[in-house]
Amino acid sequence: MRGLRSLEALHRTASTSRVLNLFQDYEKNNEEDEYARCPYFQDLTLNRAIFVKHRLRSDETYLMPRSSPVATKIIFPFDKKTLCAGGQSILIVQSGYQQTLIEMLGGEQSHMEEDFTLLELLSKLPLLDPFLLKETLTRYGFTPAQCYFAMSTADIERMRSFLDEQIQQLITLALGGSNNQMSLRIKRMVDAILTKDTESRLDPLRVNLGLDGQQFEDGIFSWKSFCTSSGSFAAAW
Structure with a gap:
């Protein structure tokens, strides 16, 4: 039973x-x-x-x-x-x-x-x-209907909150600045990670890292996968 x-x-x-x-x-x-x-x-x-x-x-x-x-x-x-x-x-x-x-x-x-x-x-x-699945399947040429990847508003907010926390230290070390400036920079970084045009919005970062297009795309995908997966673990625990 x-x-x-x-x-x-x-x-x-x-x-x-x-x-x-x-x-x-x-x-x-x-x-x-x-x-x-x-x-x-x-x-x-x-x-x-x-x-x-x-x-x-x-x-x-x-x-x-x-x-x-x-x-x-x-x-x-x-x-x-x-x-x-x-x-x-x-x-x-x-x-x-x-x-x-x-x-x-x-x-x-x-x-x-x-x-x-x-x-x-x-x-x-x-x-x-769902977020990791959609990113991965799109990367490999699979395009199931959007209904398969439905995420609640609460799920999306938990993911964004987790990314905010994880990126805050990175932005602080790299750029410093006031709390207001930091919040804006974190929001821009999180938006860039979660949007479809990640690679184009972060192209200045690619240039500074000295990576070609494919290397940078692979790196961002791995980073995005790690962050969203960790966020799911954090929400579960």
Whole structure:
């Protein structure tokens, strides 16, 4: 019964730093045009699954090709109307997972190449935070509908507050100045990190660091990922 209760709890949980709930996204948005045009996954069943960053138990470690305390689990509910009936699951990149997943999805492999690429990308991320997912997927050419990345105003404010705190010391050391000046500089830096045109707005920084475009883009992406991931951890704790 514990597994059923846990699955019911996941059903009620929106996407968070640990959970990507495509089942809930389907229930909320399946009648929207953008949802139909721009799915997360091409396979319909996979596009209604629940993904969880899962701490491996001792009897699960042998399934994975490399030692890691955390894996990404895919959960498929048995009943699309209720999760009380439970579901089946598989760990991304566990031994033989591609063939097993194809069989779980009905044996069709013709459209799975892109989905497998996306699955392995998800498995490499430390978190399933909506902001980090959107940044990562865009970087690799995946453009699911905006509804998959919905974040509450409170979530966004927590992220901004965390970034403010982390950047404050950097701005103070680099530029100094009054509290009012510092607040303005921090706001500009946070805005630059969180906006889509990060690289162009921070181009003077790239020039001063002596980096080419790709090096700077990689560095900013890593910094952004670290800050947003850490912010999610901080909010969770």
